[in-house]
Amino acid sequence: MLLLLLVIVFIALLYGLWRYHRQSDSLSRSVFLGLFIGVLYGLVLSAFNIDTESFLPWVNIVGNGYVNLLKMIAMPLVFVSILAAIARLEKASMIGSMSFWIISTLLITTGIAAVDGAIIANLFHLDASSIVAGEQELARGQSMIESSSEVADLTIPGLILSFIPTSIGGTLVGLESTSMISAVVIASLLGMAALTVNKNDPEKGALIIRAIDVLQSWIMxxxxxxxxxxxxxxxxxxxxxxxxxxxxxxxxxxxxxxxxYVALFIMLIVHAFIIMLAGRSPIDHFKKIAPVLTFAFTSRSSAATIPLSIDAQVNKLGIAKPIANFSASFGSTIGQNGCAGVYPAMLAMMIAPTMGIDPWSISFIASVAGVAMIASFGVAGVGGGATFAAIIVLSTLGMPLELAGLLISIEPLIDMMRTLVNVSGSITAGVVGDKVLGNTTEQASFDDSSAQVG
Known part of the structure; x- marks a missing residue:
């Protein structure tokens, strides 16, 4: 009876939100109303100490189902959008310029994030030896030790090689951890091939462009x-x-x-400063992407946020479509400021005192930042987000991995803010890329009927 009542109330809240959303002309307000209702209902259930074990699977149909749908469209959206954008470029050499500026921004901000995390951890006097390990924490630590074998033989040449696709079909169905980057490679190559055909045979080239336009309209x-x-x-x-x-x-x-949260919030300030240097208003910028960051916070998935990120960059920020697609795609796997920058650095600072290392040592902090930048590339090669970033950083520095498992109990809450910062960093990279290359890159946006996020 209780389960039936909880489900009925849940459906009623969804219906009320649907009624409001149908009448509202702003998706942003509907998103924040959904956020408020979810928090309120969750607090009521917690306050009355209601057992929700049998209720959550029904909630997951909507929550996890939506995340799955976004993950489903992420790959075809990135592939088709990049293919369409490159096929319309005047020069294929612009692909290299876009990649350079976007990846450089992601890596530099990740280095800054690592230094930020290290300093904040030291200022808060964090020490892993003061945390009591339970069964869950020890099991997580052991799992990380076992997983470290996956990155033990990781090399830069091997990492680069993993980005080169061996199968178009396998890449597009996401069989490999590097499928997203491989899809970008395939789309870029097909786009350059379209440029070549268009140059040698404009009539056939026009047919290819038309076919790509039809496919893009369908996906959109x-x-x-x-x-x-x-x-x-x-x-x-x-x-x-x-x-x-x-x-x-x-x-x-x-x-x-x-x-x-302090360290991650500081990274948002860093992003705001970069946005200001790019000639934009930070307040206006974050206001426009707020719904995207809200979803990133609640979903804890950078990959699932890709469609929302691309849409917001193009429709809200006016970023060129090729740049928006590159920054959202690369930002979901490379240079994640929260997962690969702040988090591993804070773990390293916590563990340092237990090994007799001075956490304020400039050379130690510099080494952590350097390894974090490399690890932010390595995460794309092995998958697993913050966990594998931590494995790479800690194992490279010769630190015990099992201590990282001590934080499992609050991992979900930290991961929410980490993901938000990851997405903010990828959008910041798009702003930088657009500032440098925007005048020479196609500025077309999605068609006027596209959904507006914000």
Whole structure:
């Protein structure tokens, strides 16, 4: 009976949100209303200590289902958008310029994020030896040790080789951890081939461009439909976050949680400073991408946020389509400021005192930042986000991996803000790329009927 009541209330809230969303002309307001409803309902369930074990699977149909839909369209959206953008470029050499500026921005900001995380961890006097390890934490640490074998033989040549696709079909269905970057490579090569055909035989080239336009319109129609589901997905995700959060564990590890959020918030300030140097208003910038960051926060998935990120960059920020697609794609796998920058650095600083290392040592902090930048590239090669970034950094520095498992109880809450910062960093890279190359890159946006995020 209780389960039936909870499901009925959940459906009623979804219906009310649907009624509001149908009448509202702003997806942003609907998203934030969904966020508010989700938090409120979750708090009510937690306050009355209601057992939600049988209820959450119903919530997951909406929340996880929406995330799955976004992951589903991420690959075809990136592939078709980059293919269409490059096929219309005047010069194929512009691809190299876009990649250079976007990847450079991602790596530099990741280095800054690592230094930021190291300093904040030291200022908060974080020390892994003060955290009591339970069964879950020790199991997580052991799992990280076992997973380290996947990155033990990681080399730069091997990493680069992993980006080169061996199968178009296998890449597009996401069989490999590097499939997203490989899809960018395939789309770029096919786009350059289209440029060649258009140059040698304009009549056939026009047919290819027309076929690409039709395919892009088809994919964008699907994207617009799924983006309209954002308020309901956010609402369900927030209900799950609230009712599954262990308040006692958070209290015990509150210092690390607060320190993490401080360091991650500082990175948002760094992004704002970069945005200002690019000649844009930081306040206006974050206002326009707020719904994208909200979804990144609730979904904890940089990859799932790609469609929203591309749409916001093009329609809200006026960034050229090729640059928006490159920054969103690369930013989901390379140079993640939160997962590969702040987080591993803070872990290293926590562990350092237990090994007799001075965490304030300039050389140690510099080495952590350098390794973090390399690891931010390595994450794309092995998959696994922050966990593998931590494995690469800690193992490279000769630190015990099992200590990282001590933070498992608050990992979800930290991961929410980490993902938000990752996405913000990728959009910042798009702004930088557009500032440098925008005047020479196609400025066309999605068609006027596209869904507006914000």
């Amino acid at each position: 129609a699907l994207v617009r439909f799924i983006i309209r589901l954002t308020p309901y997905g956010v609402m369900a995700l927030m209900i799950k976050v609230i009712v599954t959060t262990d308040a006692d564990a958070i209290w015990q590890l509150a210092k690390f949680l607060v320190a993490s």
